[in-house]
Amino acid sequence: MALLLNNEDVRNLLDMESCxxxxxxxxxDLGENQAVNRPKTYIVVPEGQDLSYSYCTMExxxxxxxxxxxxxxxxMNRYVEAFGTGRHxxxxxxxxxxxxxxxxxxxxxxxxxxxxxxxxxxxxRVGATSGVAAKYLAREDASVLGMIGSGGQARSHARAFxxxxxxxxxxxYSPNPERRAxxxxxxxxxxxxxxxxxxxxxxxxxxxDIVATCTNSIEPxxxxxxxxxxxHATSVNANHELDDxxxxxxxxxxxxxxxxxxxxxxGSHEEIERAPKAIRKRRVDTPAALPTLxxxxxxxxxxxxxxxxxxxxxxxxxxxxxxxxxxxxxxQRAKEKxxxxxxxxxWFLQDIRD
Amino acid sequence: xxxxxxxAEMAQLISMRECxxxxxxxxxEHGFGRxxHRRRSNITVPLGEGKTYVFANFEGTVIKSGYHAIRLRSDxxxxxxxGGGRTxxxxxxxxxxxxxxxxxxxHTGELEGILNxxxxxxxRVGATSAVAGKYxxxxxxxAVGIIGAGNQARSHAEAMxxxxxxxxxxxxxxxxxxxxxxxxxxxxxxxVEIAPVxxxxxxxxxxxxxCLCTDSSEPFxxxxxxxxxxxxxxxxPFGEVGREALAFFDIAVAHERGFTPQLKPAESAxxxxxxxxxxxxxDEKLLPSNTLAELCAGKISxxxxxGQRCYFANNEGHGIQFSAAGAxxxxRAREMxxxxxxxxxWFLQDITT
Numbered sequence: 003m004a005l006l007l008n009n010e011d012v013r014n015l016l017d018m019e020s021c022x023x024x025x026x027x028x029x030x031d032l033g034e035n036q037a038v039n040r041p042k043t044y045i046v047v048p049e050g051q052d053l054s055y056s057y058c059t060m061e062x063x064x065x066x067x068x069x070x071x072x073x074x075x076x077x078m079n080r081y082v083e084a085f086g087t088g089r090h091x092x093x094x095x096x097x098x099x100x101x102x103x104x105x106x107x108x109x110x111x112x113x114x115x116x117x118x119x120x121x122x123x124x125x126x127r128v129g130a131t132s133g134v135a136a137k138y139l140a141r142e143d144a145s146v147l148g149m150i151g152s153g154g155q156a157r158s159h160a161r162a163f164x165x166x167x168x169x170x171x172x173x174x175y176s177p178n179p180e181r182r183a184x185x186x187x188x189x190x191x192x193x194x195x196x197x198x199x200x201x202x203x204x205x206x207x208x209x210x211d212i213v214a215t216c217t218n219s220i221e222p223x224x225x226x227x228x229x230x231x232x233x234h235a236t237s238v239n240a241n242h243e244l245d246d247x248x249x250x251x252x253x254x255x256x257x258x259x260x261x262x263x264x265x266x267x268x269g270s271h272e273e274i275e276r277a278p279k280a281i282r283k284r285r286v287d288t289p290a291a292l293p294t295l296x297x298x299x300x301x302x303x304x305x306x307x308x309x310x311x312x313x314x315x316x317x318x319x320x321x322x323x324x325x326x327x328x329x330x331x332x333x334q335r336a337k338e339k340x341x342x343x344x345x346x347x348x349w350f351l352q353d354i355r356d
Numbered sequence: 357x358x359x360x361x362x363x364a365e366m367a368q369l370i371s372m373r374e375c376x377x378x379x380x381x382x383x384x385e386h387g388f389g390r391x392x393h394r395r396r397s398n399i400t401v402p403l404g405e406g407k408t409y410v411f412a413n414f415e416g417t418v419i420k421s422g423y424h425a426i427r428l429r430s431d432x433x434x435x436x437x438x439g440g441g442r443t444x445x446x447x448x449x450x451x452x453x454x455x456x457x458x459x460x461x462x463h464t465g466e467l468e469g470i471l472n473x474x475x476x477x478x479x480r481v482g483a484t485s486a487v488a489g490k491y492x493x494x495x496x497x498x499a500v501g502i503i504g505a506g507n508q509a510r511s512h513a514e515a516m517x518x519x520x521x522x523x524x525x526x527x528x529x530x531x532x533x534x535x536x537x538x539x540x541x542x543x544x545x546x547x548v549e550i551a552p553v554x555x556x557x558x559x560x561x562x563x564x565x566x567c568l569c570t571d572s573s574e575p576f577x578x579x580x581x582x583x584x585x586x587x588x589x590x591x592x593p594f595g596e597v598g599r600e601a602l603a604f605f606d607i608a609v610a611h612e613r614g615f616t617p618q619l620k621p622a623e624s625a626x627x628x629x630x631x632x633x634x635x636x637x638x639d640e641k642l643l644p645s646n647t648l649a650e651l652c653a654g655k656i657s658x659x660x661x662x663g664q665r666c667y668f669a670n671n672e673g674h675g676i677q678f679s680a681a682g683a684x685x686x687x688r689a690r691e692m693x694x695x696x697x698x699x700x701x702w703f704l705q706d707i708t709t
Contacts, residue, residue, distance in 0.1 A: 006702055008702075008705070009705055009707055035622035035625075038399055038401075038620060040397050040399060043394050045392050045393070045394060045415060045416070045417055045424060046392065047392060047417050047419060047424070047462050049462070049463065055417075055424070055462040055463070055465065057415065057417075057424050057426070057460060059413075059415070059426065061397075061399060061411065061413070062399075063399045063401050063409075063411065065401050065402075070399055070401070070409070070411045070430070072411070072413065072428065074426065074458070075709055076424070076460045076465045076466070076467065077465050078463075078464065078465045092708070093465065094464065094465030094466055094704060095464055095465060095466045095700070095704055098706060099704045099705065099706060100704065100705055100706070100707065100708050100709055101460070101465050101466060101467060101703055101704055101705075102705065102709035103467070103703060105428070107411060107430040107454070109401045109403070109409040109411070110403065110409070110432075111432060111447065111448055111449075112409065112430045112431045112432050112446065112447030112448060112453075112454050113430070113447055113448045113454065114430065114454060114456075117702075117703075119703075119704075119705040119707075120705075120709055121705045121706075121707025121708070121709055122707060124707075124709045125707070154707065154708075264394075266392045266393060266394050267392055268389075268390060268391050268392035268417050268419050269389060269390060269392075269419065343702075347448065349360055349362075349470075349696075350454055350456060350472075351447060351448055351452045351453065351454055351472075352362070352363055352452065352453055352454075352455065352472040352473075352474040353363075353451060353452060353453070353474070354363055354453065354472075354474025354475060354477070354478060354507070355445065355453050355474070355507065356429070356453070356455065356473075356474065356477045356478065356481075356507070
């Protein structure tokens, strides 16, 4: 039986500690060539002046776990001008709904194991990856987290850092006072920590041992000069969240992976020119030879060598392997606990060979 | 509602002739830049014991069809015990395969169809060769030679009968009983004379159209077999037709150009370098430089004289095939109320990704 797992199921199945541990092993596998990824690709179909359809996939396999996962997002995209800046709206079916799925297959016998709504697993794998990096790059005694952002990734990242360091305090800033207050209440209870909403990004960064930017901002939200000596910083949106001089202040930079995303767009040259453009990305300074997370885990790059160094992890883009690893964990636990909707295997198997 | 369609249902929804027409239009759209697609990628995981797991997928949209399609295969590949570089594959257990096509509405983003891909997969390969055949074979082509007697041989025989006034088919294959079975089964179905023959050379001789439908990994087509006026379609162009024979054609067209990314865990690929698919190395020099999309869009010319020797390399699958033909079967299934309805909510969520 294949299992259909929704986000509520995933919430009951996955904990951050296990995701961090599973991904740590997976990145070692990747570094040792026991795992593999296909980089993300987009198919883009312009639908009009301000509307386009996009289909995004990535996939990865872990030989040790015997699984391969493909993650597929199907979205309508609209770029709207709001408050003087561009904003990206997306949905599937109708606003407020999204179509993102992970298909998990067994690489031992080819069977489809699970169909997973990807919303929560997506948040957890990004946070857990930053957690793995922080385990190696943050100071052992790091206890104060400065968080910029109050959405799903900000929650996931706080859990991930709490899983790898003994946090005592979180300072959270996001532009909306209600949202940062809600984040503070929720995370204080979830993590049993002091969580304080602060009035500015600068206040959140001040005195923080770990700093994370988890925003969809298109303007820099922190400045390199604001970081204290000894801080470890992480961002999920480096091209926008960091100021131009950020890297002058950083001693050690590690990135998640080497970016290799490809786009395939339908339509004549004229149509493509007319279609909505993604908000122009400012490329941050990312030297080609930057080490990756597997390099760090396997000791191919030293990482932090002094307590007063400023370290930085660029969680630049997702991989299929993250979904394979977290998906396999959710699947295994769902089987044990009897969670999820069973779908007949016959639906996905056939007797015609190609 | 999201429709789940199996192969038996699919067989009621589309005919070969319809498939050829749909694909011809799809390639024309592609030729005019009104489609997008991503080439096939393979994730290959050597499992040891002569077994290799392969996860393959490709995707595409023909804007006009209204649907984006991704086609996924998940199979274990194994060397056949008799050797000769031939493999078998299975999923779950021998005799079963895991292949799916997912269809998404490009105007809403919803997942509308989940299709077992076997029926359409077999049909679309033959149909694609027939689309090429419309431009590259003689209009009066009456004799077909077929090398191979499996699913693709059946699909190609049917496809060529859909586009040309075929009267006779000569079929050959490695095993005598398989070509006899082919003749028994296909003669009444296609209503043409089918003669099993003992060699590829005999199947070529005097044929107007030759379809190569083998899983040979070594080129076997001799240049001297290729007669004036002949159209040859190969569904395994990196195996069947070598460099020597390729040079013999006046017009040669490839299905699509560009390499398939092969992604393998490097360490285990070294350790199990003899496992199926691990050493596979395709030489793109064996592919013609013109494509089917250019042919259908009139950007290159097809056959202009009866005596020309023409060749079609039907390499790999293509996402636009499943976008165009998938959209067609989905619409017809809804009209005919065929298929199993699954709640679309299963595939939607309120957490942004």
